[in-house]
Amino acid sequence: MRKIHTQTGAAMSVELLIVMAIICFLIFGGQDYWLAQIKIQQTEHIKNYYLDRMRLEGCLTEDDAQNMVDALNNNKLVLTKLEAPLENSFSVSEVDMSGCLVGRVVRNANIPEIEDIAQSEVYLRMEVETEGYGFPFIALIGYDNSEKLTIQSSGRALSEKV
Numbered sequence: 283m284r285k286i287h288t289q290t291g292a293a294m295s296v297e298l299l300i301v302m303a304i305i306c307f308l309i310f311g312g313q314d315y316w317l318a319q320i321k322i323q324q325t326e327h328i329k330n331y332y333l334d335r336m337r338l339e340g341c342l343t344e345d346d347a348q349n350m351v352d353a354l355n356n357n358k359l360v361l362t363k364l365e366a367p368l369e370n371s372f373s374v375s376e377v378d379m380s381g382c383l384v385g386r387v388v389r390n391a392n393i394p395e396i397e398d399i400a401q402s403e404v405y406l407r408m409e410v411e412t413e414g415y416g417f418p419f420i421a422l423i424g425y426d427n428s429e430k431l432t433i434q435s436s437g438r439a440l441s442e443k444v
Contacts, residue, residue: 322433324357325410329435336404340386340443342366347374354410359433363409381407387441407436 292421332350335341342350347364352372354361364374365381373379412431 283295284389311366312378312435315381320430321357321359321412322435324407325354325359325433325435328357329406329408329437333404333406333437333439336366336406337439337442338429339369340388341369342406343369346373347372350379358412358413361408362411362432363407365407367404385444388443402441403438404441405436405438409434415429 295305328350331353332342332346335346339346347368351361361374361377363378363381365379367383367385367387369384369386371384387402408431412433
């Protein structure tokens, strides 16, 4: 039996391997990017929900803070830092709350100057980490998969509490 060998056979195999590697990288890289965007979007939705609650209450209550931590944990996110006006002095386990102020932010209906509007503003800044990077396909290119993704989210709104 005689082997049939052409001049282009070996080159075609190498080209096919290179093209397949590029296509796999683009497909799975896009999937990892999409997973990261989903985590960021989940964080933003939770932040916006509790910022709306703060807008109505004038501060972040202890129950809302605990519910926010639970909502983040349900989405496999860990709250590491929180800055917001609080109803009273409390702490949430393993969360840095050193930037929090105590007291309600109320709306001043008789604002003489436009600059005073900022005094009626509530804010919510949070830093969240994923429970591990969680993107399996990035390991194909040699990236350390155990590193955590840190997401920072913040928002401001005018308080409606009178």
